[in-house]
Amino acid sequence: MSKLHADYYADSMVQIDGAIEWNEPVGEETYRIRIVAPTLAAAVVPGQFVMIRIKGINAPLIGRALAVYDVIADESGSLRCIDLVYLRKGVMTTALANCQVGTEVTVWGPLGNGFSNRPCDRLIMAVGGIGQTPMLLLGQEALGTRTFGVDRASGWASSAEIIYGARRASLLAGVDDFRGAGFDVTLCTDDGSVGEKRLVPDVLAERLSTIEAGTRVRVVTCGPEIMMQKVAQTCEAAGVDCQVSMETPMACGIGICFSCVAKIRQDDGEWDYKRTCVEGPIFDAEKLCWD
Template identity: 70%
Template sequence: MSQVHANYYADSISQVSAPAVLNEPIAEKTFRLRIEVPEIAAKVTPGQFVMIRMDGVNAPLIGRALAVYDVIADDQGKPTWIDLVYLRKGALTTPLSGSPVGTPISVWGPLGNGFNGRPCKKLFMAVGGIGQTPMLLLGREALGTQSFGSGDRPSGWADEVELIYGARSSNLLAGVDDFRAAGFGVTLCTDDGSIGQQALVPDVLKQQLSQIDDRSGIRVVTCGPEIMMQKVAELCVELNVDCQVSMETPMACGIGICFSCVAKVNQDDGQWDYKRTCVEGPIFDACKICWD
C-alpha cells in the first residue's frame, strides 16, 4: 500500500457531539441535517465527508459516512454549521429522519482527500441519485463565491459551472434551488421524463460535450451510482476530458483501519492496487479506477 499524506488520517480530525438545529425533508425520502460544529466547519474542503452517529443509540454500532453538503457561517463570517443531505434507507438514517431538532449527534471529521482546484473554463458536474451532495461547495469554490479550509486552497478557478443532475423521477431531485441560487447552470434529467429530459446523465453529458469544439478547458466531476460514474468516466477518457470521481464505496470506520471500503485503482506501472476510499479517496482520477 502506498503512503498516504498524514492530513488524510484521523489525527487531524475533530470529534464532537452537537444537537441537530435543522432536520427537514427536501425531497422524497431525502433530508437536510444541520449541525453546529465550528471545529469541523472551519476545516472542510469540497468533497470531504464526516461520519455521524446518533448519541445514545446502539444500532448501528458504526457511523455513517455523509458528504458535507454545505458550510454556513455566522454573522461574523466564521464557519459554524455544516449541512448534510441523507437518504432515509437504513438503521441509522431511518430513525434519524424522524428525530426532532435538538437530537444529539456525534460527528467526526472532516475526512477524505476532497477535490482539487484544477483550473478550467467550464466545470461539468455529472451526478445521479444522492450524488449531488459533494458538489455545492465545489461549485461555489470554482466560481470564487466561497472559500473553504485553511485558506490556502485556490478559488475562482472556473468561468462556468454546469450541474447535470439525474434521478428516477422529479420527486427524488433534492436541492436543485440551492444549485441555481449558487449561480450554476442546471440541466435535469429523469428516467420517467417527469421533469427535464427523459435521458441518462452520461448521455446528457455527451450531448453537451459534443457541442464544444475545444474541450481542453473542460473538466468533469461525477458522483452517484457506480454504473453512471463508469459511463461518465469512459466518456471522458474517450474524449480526453479531465475527470474526477467521488466514490461512494460503503464505509465502516472512515479512518482507514478496517479496509472495508477499498476500490481497485490503476497504478503508474500498469498494475492495480486496492486503495481505501476513506483516506486515499473518496476523490480519484476517473482514468485510474478499475470498474470491472
C-alpha cells in the same frame, strides 16, 4: 499498499458532539440536517465527508459516511454549522430522520481528500441519485463565490454547470440551491417527469461534443457506480479531465477496517486496493478499475 501521503491521514480530524438545529425533508425520502460543528465547518473542503452517529444510541453501532453539503455562518460571519443531505434508506438514516431539533449527534471529520481545484474554463458536475451532495461547495469554490478550508484557492473555473439525474422528479433535491449558486442546471429523469428523459452520461456526451476546441473542461461525477463508469468512459473518449467521488460503504471512515476498498490502477499499470475513506473518496477517473 503504497505509503499514504500525509494529507490523507485522519490525524487532523476532530470528533464533536453537536446539536441538530434543523432536520427536514427536501425531497422524497431525502433530508437535510444542520449540525452545530464550528470546527468542522471551518476546516472542510469540497468533496470531504464526515462520519455521523446518534449520540447515546448503539444500534446501529457504526457511523454513516455523509458528504458535507454546505457550511453555514452565524450573524457575525463565523462558520458555525455543517449541513448534510441524506436519503432515508437503512436503519441509521431512518433513525436520523426521526431525530428532533436539539438531539445531539456525534460527528468526526473532515475526512477524505476532497476534490482537486485544478483550474479549468468550464466545470461540469455529472451526478445521479444522491450524488449531488458534494457539489454545492465545489461549484461555489470554482466560481470564486466562496472559499473553504485553509489556504485553498478558489475562483478556478469560469463557469459551472450540473447535469443532475434521478428516477423521478420527487427524488431531486437541492435544485434551487444550485440555481441560486449560479450553476447552469440540466435535469434528467428516468420517467420524464421533469427535465429530459435521458441518462446523465448521454447528456454529458452531447455537451462535450459541442464545446469549442481549446476550452479546458473538467468533469466531476458522483452517484450510482454504473453511471460514474459511463461518465468516466465518456470523458476518456473525449480526452477530458474527470474525477470520481466514490460512494463505497464505510464502517470507520479513518482507514482502520479496510471495508471500503476500491481497485486503483498504479503507475506500473497493475492495480491495488486503496481505501476510499483515506486515499479517496475522490479519484482521477483513469485510475479506477471498474471490473
